[in-house]
Amino acid sequence: MKRIPFLDSHTGGEPTRLISEGYPDLGRGTVAEQLNRLKTDFDTFRTQVLCEPRGNDVLVGALLVPPADPTCQLGVIYFNNVGYLGMCGHGTIGLMASLAYQGKISPGTYRIETPVGVVEATLHPAEIESSYPNRVSVRNVPSYRLLEQVAVQVDGRTIHGDVAWGGNWFFLCHDHGLEVSLQNLEQLTDFAWRVRAAYTEMGITAPDGHEIDHVELFASTAKADSQSFVLCPGKAYDRSPCGTGTSAKLACLTADGRLVPGQVWRQQSVVGSIFEGQVQVQDGDVIPTITGEAWVMAEGQLLMDERDPFGNGIQTQ
16 A cells, blocks of 8 residues: 655645655656656656545645755646646645645745746745744746737637736636626636637647647726636636736736836635735846745545556546
8 A cells, every 4th residue: 555645735725735755756857857757757646646536626736856956945846637837826835835834944935946947935924823824925937928919719709818928828818708706617617618729729829839728817806906717727727816827917917017016916816815916027027926825724645555446546638
C-alpha cells in the first residue's frame, strides 16, 4: 500500500492539494524540466492524486519540488484534471498558507521557481496571534496583452475578446451578454466552452502554438471593480477570481490606460470571493501583484492499493 501525504486548502473557494513528498524522482533540473519529466514519464502520478475517485475536476495540485534557481527558496509544479499549468495564483496563495499551517515558513517574502519563471510570494502576519498566517500577496511573472478585441462568431453573433498572458493564456470577453452568477453556471460553462472552440478553430494560439486554454467572461458588480466567470482547461469553473486571470486582466487594463501603477483593482469571482490586484511597470513590463486569503481544510494520506481498478484515476478527457 503506497501512501502519499497531502494537505488541502481553498483560496476564495478554489481548492489546492499540496503534495510535498511521495512523488517520483524528477531529477535536479529546473522546475520547467522537472515538469516535463513528470508529464512525460510519470503523468499517472497526476491522475492518481487529482482525478476521481481521490480527487475531482475542480482540484488543483501543487507539487513542491526543489528549485534550481539559487535565489529561490521554493519550487512548485501546478497541475489539474487534464494537464499542467504554467503558474497558478490561487494555488500559490494556498501553498503559502499551507506551509505556514505546517510551520515550515513564517511571515515574509519568498522567491518561488515555477515552470514559467520566478514569482515572489509575501506571507502577511496573522491578524490573530493564535492562528496561522493565511493572507498572501503574489508578485507574478510579467503579464501582457497579445491580441486586442478579437472578433469571434458564437451563436450567430459576434463577440470580442482580448488574448492575454498572466502566467497562463486567457481569452477575456466583456460583450457576451450573459448574467455572471451561480444561478447561471450551466449557460456560462456551455458558452465559454463554445467560445474556446470557435477561436481555436480560427487558429488563434499563443506565439509558441500553445492553446489559449482559459476563458474569462466579465460583468459589472456593485461589490468590486468587476466580476468574472473563469472556465479552466478541464471545463471546471474557477471558484476563485483566478490569480493568473486577474493578472491578464490587469495587463489589459494597463495597456488601455485604465489602471495606473499602485492603483488597486478588486476582482470578484462568480462565487463572490475577491482578489485585490495592482501592477508595477518595470523596463516596460507589467508586473501584477495579487492578494488573497487561503484556508487549510483537510490533511491526511492518499492510499494507493495496487489491486484498485481505478487506482490511477478516472480520466474523462
